[in-house]
Amino acid sequence: MLKIENLHAEIDGKPILKGLSLTVNAGEVHAIMGPNGAGKSTLGYVLGGRPGYEVTAGSVTFDGHDLLDMDTHDRAAAGLFLGFQYPVEIPGVSNVQFLREALNAQRKSRGEAPLSGAEFLKLARAQADLLGMNQEMLKRPVNVGFSGGEKKRNEMVQMGIIAPKFAILDETDSGLDIDALKAVGEGINRIMRAPDKAVLLITHYERLLEYVEPDHVHVLVDGRIVRSGGPELAKQLEAEGYAEVAA
Amino acid sequence: MTTLTLPSRREEAWRWSKLDALRALADQPHGTALIADDHFIGLGGPRLVFVDGVLDADRSTPGRVRVEPLDLATDHPLGKQATGPGWRLTLDTDQATDPIEIVHIATGGANHLPARITLGEDAAATIVETYVGAGWSNRLTQITLARSARLMRSVRMLQSSGFISHRDEAQVGEGASLVSIFLGAGGMDCRVDGALHCTGAAAYAEMGGALLTQGEQNQEAAVSLRHDALDGQSHQTWRAVAKDRSTASLAARVEVARGAQKTDGEQSLRGLLLDRTSTINLKPELEIFADDVKCAHGATVGELDRTALFYLTSRGIAPARAKALLTRAFVADALSRIGTEAVRDAFTADADRWLERAL
Numbered sequence: 001m002l003k004i005e006n007l008h009a010e011i012d013g014k015p016i017l018k019g020l021s022l023t024v025n026a027g028e029v030h031a032i033m034g035p036n037g038a039g040k041s042t043l044g045y046v047l048g049g050r051p052g053y054e055v056t057a058g059s060v061t062f063d064g065h066d067l068l069d070m071d072t073h074d075r076a077a078a079g080l081f082l083g084f085q086y087p088v089e090i091p092g093v094s095n096v097q098f099l100r101e102a103l104n105a106q107r108k109s110r111g112e113a114p115l116s117g118a119e120f121l122k123l124a125r126a127q128a129d130l131l132g133m134n135q136e137m138l139k140r141p142v143n144v145g146f147s148g149g150e151k152k153r154n155e156m157v158q159m160g161i162i163a164p165k166f167a168i169l170d171e172t173d174s175g176l177d178i179d180a181l182k183a184v185g186e187g188i189n190r191i192m193r194a195p196d197k198a199v200l201l202i203t204h205y206e207r208l209l210e211y212v213e214p215d216h217v218h219v220l221v222d223g224r225i226v227r228s229g230g231p232e233l234a235k236q237l238e239a240e241g242y243a244e245v246a247a
Numbered sequence: 248m249t250t251l252t253l254p255s256r257r258e259e260a261w262r263w264s265k266l267d268a269l270r271a272l273a274d275q276p277h278g279t280a281l282i283a284d285d286h287f288i289g290l291g292g293p294r295l296v297f298v299d300g301v302l303d304a305d306r307s308t309p310g311r312v313r314v315e316p317l318d319l320a321t322d323h324p325l326g327k328q329a330t331g332p333g334w335r336l337t338l339d340t341d342q343a344t345d346p347i348e349i350v351h352i353a354t355g356g357a358n359h360l361p362a363r364i365t366l367g368e369d370a371a372a373t374i375v376e377t378y379v380g381a382g383w384s385n386r387l388t389q390i391t392l393a394r395s396a397r398l399m400r401s402v403r404m405l406q407s408s409g410f411i412s413h414r415d416e417a418q419v420g421e422g423a424s425l426v427s428i429f430l431g432a433g434g435m436d437c438r439v440d441g442a443l444h445c446t447g448a449a450a451y452a453e454m455g456g457a458l459l460t461q462g463e464q465n466q467e468a469a470v471s472l473r474h475d476a477l478d479g480q481s482h483q484t485w486r487a488v489a490k491d492r493s494t495a496s497l498a499a500r501v502e503v504a505r506g507a508q509k510t511d512g513e514q515s516l517r518g519l520l521l522d523r524t525s526t527i528n529l530k531p532e533l534e535i536f537a538d539d540v541k542c543a544h545g546a547t548v549g550e551l552d553r554t555a556l557f558y559l560t561s562r563g564i565a566p567a568r569a570k571a572l573l574t575r576a577f578v579a580d581a582l583s584r585i586g587t588e589a590v591r592d593a594f595t596a597d598a599d600r601w602l603e604r605a606l
């Protein structure tokens with residue numbers, strides 16, 4: 001589904017990704033772990049097409065298409081979802097308005113009919129309920145005044161509504177209390193565990209992986225994947241630390 | 248040729264103005280009237296249509312509004328040219344009227360129209376004015392609110408070209424409330440000019456709105472608000488959005504006289520530059536002679552938040568629409584001050600149409 005080959009990317013002329021290769025097939029969950037500053041979020045942003053993140057070499061294909069050649073909103077319409085490490089506050093735009101616009105824009109570019117206000121609300125309410133998010137929060141401005149954990153839950157509600165093919169979830173587990181971690185873990189499984197979907201899970205902790213069991217675990221250090229393995233690698237990292245395992 | 252005396256840009260109050268086009272417009276003839284039937288919001292009250300400053304009686308149901316010669320005194324250089332017949336609304340004690348809608352159609356050339364609004368004690372009125380067409384529309388409106396009178400005014404400037412000069416002069420009496428909200432969402436230049444005077448204790452005055460400019464447009468608001476009595480409150484919430492090589496300017500002044508203790512004045516001027524080539528000028532001014540007052544003011548100019556834009560587009564929203572959503576949210580603070588929902592919705596829709604065209 002996603003094939004990254006020898007990806008090099010820089011920010012303001014500073015190389016961050018230095019030859020990263022990774023293949024994720026449909027039906028798989030991959031976890032990426034790695035020390036602070038390794039380039040994990042950068043990988044997510046480059047895949048999402050964030051302005052300022054310049055790809056200097058390498059290629060990324062998504063469902064056979066050249067992902068790097070697509071505009072950010074077209075990547076979303078093609079089924080890519082980026083769960084932000086730091087979800088953005090948008091004063092004056094309600095969650096409901098934002099998500100309905102987003103979903104209908106995606107549907108339109110796929111040639112599907114837009115959802116009416118009532119249809120959308122039904123869907124949004126159901127997803128908010130499943131993730132234990134207060135209905136009132138749907139009406140509030142996007143992420144404004146949300147706690148860290150509420151923002152992460154909101155990312156998952158968005159993912160539930162949008163129902164992407166491929167999700168990159170950047171530290172969706174950090175800042176969550178124990179119950180929220182469970183709810184988010186179950187949410188990821190429910191929304192994304194399917195033969196035609198795949199997930200790239202960026203995390204620092206093995207805890208989330210107890211709910212969302214990865215098929216593959218990769219260690220990203222200094223812009224490259226230095227080691228790959230099965231779920232046991234996450235446990236080893238947790239016990240021994242990156243320095244030891246990556247050495 | 249008309250001899251038109253215009254204020255000079257060397258005068259501080261007119262430094263951001265671009266009035267040169269007025270000379271040419273003053274000498275041009277009127278054109279032919281457009282059909283204006285869809286410019287009413289439909290609030291169920293009196294309706295007046297002025298074509299080039301002249302009442303179109305066939306299309307008007309003026310209710311309590313009279314059209315008659317008015318003799319208004321003012322020093323304002325543009326306002327004083329609005330002479331001759333004008334409209335007058337006079338409400339006696341406790342009277343109220345259904346919302347009044349006024350549509351000003353300009354067909355080219357220049358048109359001038361004075362207006363007088365006098366509300367007696369506890370009287371209440373809502374007035375919506377809409378400018379459409381082309382040419383120079385010049386207005387002077389004098390307003391007097393007696394004790395506890397309430398006037399809610401919303402003015403939208405939607406001319407496709409030309410210039411709108413709109414001068415308000417108001418006296419707000421004890422416990423009375425004046426709210427005037429403006430929207431510039433057309434293709435014309437404009438100068439919204441106000442001198443509001445809170446003369447009675449606990450008077451409330453508000454003048455604000457949103458100016459949206461693109462191309463080579465030049466729009467400005469210059470408001471001065473004076474508190475003369477105790478316990479007054481005022482708000483000036485203005486938003487300016489400028490695209491291309493356009494200029495939007497906001498100058499807002501609050502004066503608190505020596506006796507006007509406990510005045511609570513709030514001023515919020517914010518500008519959003521949609522292009523590096525556009526200009527926004529902000530000039531907040533406070534002049535306070537009383538010691539026990541609360542005057543909050545803020546003035547900032549910025550660009551759209553890039554991180555927010557990326558967040559929106561990463562969810563599938565096209566860049567132009569993402570910009571429109573953020574700009575709409577930026578402008579909403581000013582338009583949310585409009586009290587009547589139908590009016591607020593109509594103004595928001597006008598702003599949305601502007602955003603769709605511009606982005």
Ligand SMILES: Nc1ncnc2c1ncn2[C@@H]1O[C@H](COP(=O)(O)OP(=O)(O)OP(=O)(O)O)[C@@H](O)[C@H]1O
Nearest residue numbers: 011012014016034035036037038039040041042043
């Ligand atoms: N705008 C920027 N300008 C310069 N350097 C940047 C910029 N943004 C990120 N970096 C650098 O890029 C490197 C990778 O950052 P990135 O956010 O991808 O790390 P990460 O692996 O996600 O770390 P963490 O675990 O702390 O989230 C860091 O050294 C960071 O300082």
Ligand SMILES: [Mg+2]
Nearest residue numbers: 040041042085
């Ligand atoms: Mg990160």
